[in-house]
Structures are given as structure tokens and as C-alpha cells.
Amino acid sequence: MFIEVDGVEKVFDVRRKTGFLKRERRQVRAVDSISFTVARGEMVGYIGPNGAGKSTTIKMLTGILTPSGGRLRVAGIDPSRERRRLAHRIGVVFGQRTTLWWDLPLIDSYKLMHRMYRIPDARYRENLDRCVELLELGGLLEVPVRQLSLGQRMRGDIAAALLHDPEVLYLDEPTIGLDVISKAKVRGFLRELNTDRGTTVLLTTHDLQDIEQLCSRVMVIDHGRMVYDGALAGLHEAGGSERILVVDLERELAPIEAGEAARVVKVEGPRQWLAFPAGESAAGLVARIAAEYPLVDLSVREPDIEAVIARMYADKATA
Numbered sequence: 304m305f306i307e308v309d310g311v312e313k314v315f316d317v318r319r320k321t322g323f324l325k326r327e328r329r330q331v332r333a334v335d336s337i338s339f340t341v342a343r344g345e346m347v348g349y350i351g352p353n354g355a356g357k358s359t360t361i362k363m364l365t366g367i368l369t370p371s372g373g374r375l376r377v378a379g380i381d382p383s384r385e386r387r388r389l390a391h392r393i394g395v396v397f398g399q400r401t402t403l404w405w406d407l408p409l410i411d412s413y414k415l416m417h418r419m420y421r422i423p424d425a426r427y428r429e430n431l432d433r434c435v436e437l438l439e440l441g442g443l444l445e446v447p448v449r450q451l452s453l454g455q456r457m458r459g460d461i462a463a464a465l466l467h468d469p470e471v472l473y474l475d476e477p478t479i480g481l482d483v484i485s486k487a488k489v490r491g492f493l494r495e496l497n498t499d500r501g502t503t504v505l506l507t508t509h510d511l512q513d514i515e516q517l518c519s520r521v522m523v524i525d526h527g528r529m530v531y532d533g534a535l536a537g538l539h540e541a542g543g544s545e546r547i548l549v550v551d552l553e554r555e556l557a558p559i560e561a562g563e564a565a566r567v568v569k570v571e572g573p574r575q576w577l578a579f580p581a582g583e584s585a586a587g588l589v590a591r592i593a594a595e596y597p598l599v600d601l602s603v604r605e606p607d608i609e610a611v612i613a614r615m616y617a618d619k620a621t622a
């Protein structure tokens with residue numbers, strides 16, 4: 304297995320000031336004995352609520368943090384022991400932070416990485432050309448990073464993480480704050496990277512559509528523990544989660560009757576909200592409504608991860 308995580312834990316010692324001289328010592332178990340493996344070429348989503356332990360896991364996989372217990376291997380390497388050797392084989396993108404030099408034109412950051420990673424010239428050129436083309440960076444190379452939009456900067460960061468041909472790419476919230484078009488570009492690129500080059504991808508996100516469009520497998524962590532590992536459809540089933548179809552009709556009408564497929568949960572003038580199982584396609588439902596009602600516009604809202612996980616617990620508690 305390319306990534307092996309076996310009973311890995313991370314405990315932080317936290318000191319908190321509780322009074323003038325008083326300090327309280329507390330331990331935070333950020334990751335609590337998790338185990339999983341990822342095969343070479345897999346693209347896996349890693350999701351969970353805020354503070355669940357996702358970033359801590361990624362930091363241990365890159366070697367930035369040393370586990371408090373358990374066993375961890377990436378490409379056969381113990382990340383925290385041989386962080387520099389591993390660095391040549393992995394790429395990391397933190398959506399909320401950039402690895403690019405803020406004041407320099409984008410191309411200068413790439414030139415610095417070329418030297419830092421000692422990437423052979425031909426390989427550097429080839430990878431750069433490919434990223435510039437696929438991530439549409441052509442017109443941006445001479446622009447200082449601080450002047451790039453968030454979406455442009457994110458594409459710039461993804462290219463930076465790939466110049467040294469990593470076998471695995473860790474992405475922490477790569478679509479956070481991006482508009483619909485930028486999201487589509489980033490997702491398209493990642494899909495291609497995974498299918499064409501076989502790069503293993505571990506993707507942390509709050510956007511279930513990232514997972515839906517990219518990953519056949521999703522792992523869910525909550526309070527440091529792995530609570531689900533499987534297909535996204537199975538997660539929706541386990542959580543009984545629902546998507547919401549919002550339809551605008553020509554005029555105010557009685558609640559739409561969609562039979563078993565969906566139920567109206569809200570009506571506001573000509574706008575109606577219908578809940579339907581998240582694992583099912585909206586296409587059939589939309590077609591049926593369009594055939595019988597004067598439909599003007601529609602949109603689909605995804606369930607958020609917090610809601611899906613909360614429902615999983617609610618189901619377990621009542622089971």
C-alpha cells in the first residue's frame with residue numbers, strides 16, 4: 304500500500320492561562336488511533352467537521368508533525384524521520400495558505416522551486432509547460448502573486464506542488480472560497496492528473512461536490528476518530544442525508560406533488576423547496592416537475608458535511 308496509517312494518534316499538550324499565575328495543562332487528542340491505507344493511484348476524500356483532526360493527519364503524513372503513537376508510512380518512508388527524502392515524493396497544497404512568494408512574479412517562485420528541489424531542467428520545463436497549459440497560467444507568470452485572484456493563486460499553488468513530479472498530492476481545501484468556474488477548473492485538472500498520471504490524491508474539503516465529482520472513496524473523521532470509510536453514496540445512506548431542489552414557478556401554487564421521490568419542505572410565494580435523497584440524481588425529479596408545473600428556474604443545494612455527520616450519529620443513537 305502506498306499510504307499506511309496504523310493506529311496513529313496525535314496528542315497535543317495545551318497550556319492555558321486561567322488566572323494571574325495559574326496555568327491549566329490539558330491534553331487534546333487531535334487524532335485518536337486511526338487506521339487506513341491508500342493504494343497508489345487512488346483519489347480519496349478526507350472530510351469531517353471543524354477541528355476533527357484532518358489537518359493534523361495531513362501534517363503527520365507530510366512529516367511536519369510526529370505522531371504520538373502508531374505507525375505511519377508513505378511510499379515506504381516514515382514521514383517524520385525522513386521528512387526531506389519524502390518531500391521529493393509528495394506535493395502539498397494548503398488552500399488557506401500559499402507556498403508562493405507573495406511579492407514576486409509567479410514564475411520566480413517556480414524558478415526557486417526548480418533549484419530547491421533540484422529538478423532536472425528538462426523535467427522542470429515539461430512539468431511547467433503542462434501546468435501552465437492545463438491550469439491556464441500563461442498570462443499570469445509575470446504577475447506578482449499578491450495581485451492574483453484567489454482562484455488564480457490556487458491554480459498557481461497547485462502547479463507549484465507538482466513541478467517535482469510528486470507521486471502523491473495532499474490537498475487541504477483546494478476549492479475554498481473559489482467561484483463556480485474556478486472550482487470547475489481545479490476539479491477538472493485534478494481529475495486529469497489522477498487519471499493521466501496516476502498521481503495519488505488525498506483531498507480534504509468542506510465541499511461535498513468536490514468529493515462527488517472527484518473521489519470514489521471518502522473517509523470521515525470526527526473528534527479524531529475515523530467514523531466512515533467507503534463510497535460517498537454509502538455515506539449519504541448512512542446519514543440519510545437529503546439534497547434540496549429549489550424551484551421557481553411562474554406563480555404561487557399549492558405545494559408540488561412529487562410522489563415518493565421528494566417532499567416539499569418550504570413554500571415562499573412562487574418558490575418551493577423540495578427535499579430528496581442525496582444519493583439519487585435530481586434529473587428525474589426535475590423532468591417530472593418540468594412536465595407538470597410552469598417551471599422558471601431551479602437550483603440544487605448540497606447537504607453540508609456537518610449535517611450528514613450529525614445525522615449519522617442521530618441514526619446510531621436511535622438504532
Ligand SMILES: Nc1ncnc2c1ncn2[C@@H]1O[C@H](COP(=O)(O)OP(=O)(O)OP(=O)(O)O)[C@@H](O)[C@H]1O
Nearest residue numbers: 315317331333351352353354355356357358359360
Ligand atoms: N498545534 C496544536 N496545538 C494544540 N492543539 C492543536 C494544535 N493543532 C491542532 N490542535 C487541535 O487539534 C484538534 C484537531 O485540529 P485539526 O486542525 O487537525 O482539525 P481539522 O479537522 O483540520 O479542522 P478544520 O476543518 O477546522 O481545519 C483541534 O481541537 C485543534 O484545536
